[in-house]
Structures are given as C-alpha cells and as structure tokens.
Amino acid sequence: MKRRTMLKSGTIAAAVLAMGLPALAQDEPLKVGFIYVGPVGDGGWTYQHDLARQAVEAEYGDRVETSFIESVPEGADAERALTQLALAGNKLIFATSFGFMDATINVAQRFPDVKFEHATGYKTAENVSTYDARFYEGRAVIGTMAGRMTETNKIGYIGSFPIPEVIQGINSAYIHAKKVNPDVEMRVVWVYSWFDPAKEADAAAALIAEGVDVFMQHTDSTAPLAKAQEAGVLGFGQASDMSNFAPNPRVASIIDHWDPYYIRRVGQVLDGTWESQSVWLGIGDGEVVIGEITDAVPAEVKAEAEALRDQIAAGDYHPFTGPLKKQDGSDWLAEGQVASDQELAGMNFYVEGITAAMPN
Missing domain, CATH: 3.40.50.2300 (Response regulator)
Structure with missing residues (x-):
C-alpha cells in the first residue's frame, strides 16, 4: 500500500511540470490530495475526514497515493494549499471546509485537468463537485x-x-x-x-x-x-x-461518515466515470450516523x-x-x-x- 504523505512544499512538483516531463504511466497510482481546516487530531470534523482518507487507501491499496495538508486557514492560504496539491500531481483533491469554496473554484480554473470535490459548498464547475451532509x-x-x-x-x-x-x-x-x-x-x-x-x-x-x-x-x-x-x-x-x-x-x-462517498468518487476517477455533481446526503444514505x-x-x-x-x-x-x-x-x-x-x-x-x- 502506498504510504500517505503530508505535503510541505510543491517546489519539486512545480519544477517537474515546468520541464514538460511526460504524464504518469498508467500503472502509477492516482494521487489524491486533501486540505483540512483543522489538525487531524482534532477528534471531530477533520479527524473524521482523515479517517475517510485512510479508508480510501485501505480500499484501493497501491492504486492510490494520498496526501494532506492540515490546519489550513480559510481564504488566501487555502488557495496556496490547493495550488500546492495540484502542482504535486494530485488529480483529485478534496477541499473539506465551507470556507475553501472560492479558493477551490479559483484553483480549479487554473488546473482544468484536476478534479475537485468541495465539502458543504454550493459552487460547481466542470471539474468541481460539491458534497454535503444533512x-x-x-x-x-x-x-x-x-x-x-x-x-x-x-x-x-x-x-x-x-x-x-x-x-x-x-x-x-x-x-x-x-x-x-x-x-x-x-x-x-x-x-x-x-x-x-x-x-x-x-x-x-x-x-x-x-x-x-x-x-x-x-x-x-x-x-x-x-x-x-x-x-x-x-x-x-x-x-x-x-x-x-x-x-x-x-x-x-x-x-x-464520509468513507462511502470518498471511496465511490475515487473509484469513479479510477474507472473514468467521474462527473461534476452536487449531492446532499443524510441518515438514510448512511452519511449522517x-x-x-x-x-x-x-x-x-x-x-x-x-x-x-x-x-x-x-x-x-x-x-x-x-x-x-x-x-x-x-x-x-x-x-x-x-x-x-x-x-x-x-x-x-x-x-x-x-x-x-x-x-x-
């Protein structure tokens, strides 16, 4: 299983892109990034999202490689963090707080080949989905x-x-x-x-x-x-x-309970069926427990x-x-x-x- 990483800098990834090196081979893992508004040890919201990230790793093994940036303030810092994840080669990025909404839309415009998932927001684009819980x-x-x-x-x-x-x-x-x-x-x-x-x-x-x-x-x-x-x-x-x-x-x-949604959406990127959507799921869907x-x-x-x-x-x-x-x-x-x-x-x-x- 690919060990997850916690990103600190996108410098190397940016240099690779600038050199125009070829895209990843098909047998290389799908890189999936996450930005969190709090620390993974908060015992609440961010902790639960990170459990779902781990569930993705457990489900797909070597087919995926996940990374995260924690304690990202909402606003300009979120835009920098999302850009860092995109430059690092992540092809699917989960932005897990309402206040990341505008940053997600802005960065998605600059990286049309990257798919973004924004939690609890309402703005979408061709490469931006939203997901929420009731x-x-x-x-x-x-x-x-x-x-x-x-x-x-x-x-x-x-x-x-x-x-x-x-x-x-x-x-x-x-x-x-x-x-x-x-x-x-x-x-x-x-x-x-x-x-x-x-x-x-x-x-x-x-x-x-x-x-x-x-x-x-x-x-x-x-x-x-x-x-x-x-x-x-x-x-x-x-x-x-x-x-x-x-x-x-x-x-x-x-x-x-974000696990089923994250696993499903990563799977759709892997099999090429991911499309932009907006969903609002509740107790009956198993997302609110x-x-x-x-x-x-x-x-x-x-x-x-x-x-x-x-x-x-x-x-x-x-x-x-x-x-x-x-x-x-x-x-x-x-x-x-x-x-x-x-x-x-x-x-x-x-x-x-x-x-x-x-x-x-």
Missing part, C-alpha cells in the same frame, strides 16, 4: 434527547459561523427539543471559528453559567465536552463519536430518539415540517408543508421561540 437530521435526534434530559429547561448550542448549515442545526435541535418539552429554552453562543479549543471551552462555560445543563455544538474540538465533564452537565459528540467522553457527559453523537446512545439516557428517551432516527432514514419524516413560524412570528411552513432544499440552503433566520439575536 446534519440537521442528526440535530433533530439529539435535540429530542436534549429536550427530554434537561432539568433546568435550558439547552445550549455552540455555533461556529452563522451560515445556513449551522443555522439549520440550531433550528432543528430547538424544534425537536420543544416538541418533547414545551418549557425548553435555547441559548446560542457563537465562536466564529471551526476549531479553537479555548474559544469553544469559553463558550461552553458561558452556557453553563446561564443555567444550561445540556448543550450541543457545531465546532470541531472536544473542549466543550471537557468543560461539560468538569461541570457535570451533558453534551453530544460532534462530527466523530468522541467516545472518550462516554457514557457521560457525551450521551450520544452525530458522526459524519447517530453514535451509540449511552445508558445515561433513559430507555424510553433512547427508544424515542431511535424511532425518530429511523423515521427520518426511511423518508417518512422531515425535520422541517410545518406548522412553523420564523422568529419574528411570520408564517414560514403551513401545516404538513415540508421545507424545500432551496429554502434550507439559504436559511438565515431562527424559528419562533429562539430568543437569541441572529448575528449579521
């Missing part, structure tokens, strides 16, 4: 557990950036907590970072100080769970299982959460089904009406009942 489906399940298990009737949410993906999760968690506990309130704290353990821990502490005894997160580190452990409150694993904190404070988790629900959750609450999970997976229930109003009291979805993907992709409002102010 995280809000998992939030509905853990929101149900949060609503049942809070004793203070105050649940919390640590948000990264106020983009539709994150706002969907906040709304979905609140809607389903409210369904099982009409007295529940939600507090929201924004950290404006995907991975910043210190800020995430501070956000958790702020929620706990407000009386929150169960909280969720859409950030990448395990720092909030560590703070929950100190304070004796409950939390949920984010992106990966975070089972080191089970059975308490981590009582369940939302797992981003609810991790083990621990014994800290009462049996009846666990059964209720699992039943909701199964309904969503079967397509029998959509987490955004009316009647629902927006935070300002205006009508959004009528009785039985289901939100369209287009509406969800542009979500920029809280639902009725959340009292937090929406950031600009």
Whole structure:
C-alpha cells in the first residue's frame, strides 16, 4: 500500500511540470490530495475526514497515493494549499471546509485537468463537485434527547459561523427539543471559528453559567465536552463519536461518515466515470450516523430518539415540517408543508421561540 504523505512544499512538483516531463504511466497510482481546516487530531470534523482518507487507501491499496495538508486557514492560504496539491500531481483533491469554496473554484480554473470535490459548498464547475451532509437530521435526534434530559429547561448550542448549515442545526435541535418539552429554552453562543479549543471551552462555560445543563455544538474540538465533564452537565459528540467522553457527559453523537462517498468518487476517477455533481446526503444514505446512545439516557428517551432516527432514514419524516413560524412570528411552513432544499440552503433566520439575536 502506498504510504500517505503530508505535503510541505510543491517546489519539486512545480519544477517537474515546468520541464514538460511526460504524464504518469498508467500503472502509477492516482494521487489524491486533501486540505483540512483543522489538525487531524482534532477528534471531530477533520479527524473524521482523515479517517475517510485512510479508508480510501485501505480500499484501493497501491492504486492510490494520498496526501494532506492540515490546519489550513480559510481564504488566501487555502488557495496556496490547493495550488500546492495540484502542482504535486494530485488529480483529485478534496477541499473539506465551507470556507475553501472560492479558493477551490479559483484553483480549479487554473488546473482544468484536476478534479475537485468541495465539502458543504454550493459552487460547481466542470471539474468541481460539491458534497454535503444533512446534519440537521442528526440535530433533530439529539435535540429530542436534549429536550427530554434537561432539568433546568435550558439547552445550549455552540455555533461556529452563522451560515445556513449551522443555522439549520440550531433550528432543528430547538424544534425537536420543544416538541418533547414545551418549557425548553435555547441559548446560542457563537465562536466564529471551526476549531479553537479555548474559544469553544469559553463558550461552553458561558452556557453553563446561564443555567444550561445540556448543550450541543457545531465546532470541531472536544473542549466543550471537557468543560461539560468538569461541570457535570451533558453534551453530544460532534462530527466523530468522541467516545472518550462516554457514557457521560457525551450521551450520544452525530458522526459524519464520509468513507462511502470518498471511496465511490475515487473509484469513479479510477474507472473514468467521474462527473461534476452536487449531492446532499443524510441518515438514510448512511452519511449522517447517530453514535451509540449511552445508558445515561433513559430507555424510553433512547427508544424515542431511535424511532425518530429511523423515521427520518426511511423518508417518512422531515425535520422541517410545518406548522412553523420564523422568529419574528411570520408564517414560514403551513401545516404538513415540508421545507424545500432551496429554502434550507439559504436559511438565515431562527424559528419562533429562539430568543437569541441572529448575528449579521
């Protein structure tokens, strides 16, 4: 099996290209590159993407050679990292954070023979695909557990950036907590970072100080769970299982299971069938997984959460089904009406009942 590499410089690869040397022989491995917004050891989002990279290696062996660049800030640094991967001969590159979107499009224009996959974005090109997960489906399940298990009737949410993906999760968690506990309130704290353990821990502490005894997160580190452990409150694993904190404070988790998608798309490059596409996959597709629900959750609450999970997976229930109003009291979805993907992709409002102010 080809050992993966962590790229530091594209200088040699650039020189090779400049010399006009012949293309790789057909029996040479397909080079697949990844850029990560956090470190592979974050225990959450990036860790889960890197597990999928390893799954690609395990699936295809010597037919592929993977490399990655970790802790890449969103913006100009992302463009440099993507260029480095392209110059190094990678013919398929996964850009694994929303903020890499414009950089991916820009670099793809300069390297039309390279195929790019961008996670959670919405801009495509002939050589750029997008892939996303319906995280809000998992939030509905853990929101149900949060609503049942809070004793203070105050649940919390640590948000990264106020983009539709994150706002969907906040709304979905609140809607389903409210369904099982009409007295529940939600507090929201924004950290404006995907991975910043210190800020995430501070956000958790702020929620706990407000009386929150169960909280969720859409950030990448395990720092909030560590703070929950100190304070004796409950939390949920984010992106990966975070089972080191089970059975308490981590009582369940939302797992981003990227392996099947990555394996499928690499295979399509290998067999010549890859085409640009946009996909949004969820629980029913096996891309969003609810991790083990621990014994800290009462049996009846666990059964209720699992039943909701199964309904969503079967397509029998959509987490955004009316009647629902927006935070300002205006009508959004009528009785039985289901939100369209287009509406969800542009979500920029809280639902009725959340009292937090929406950031600009």
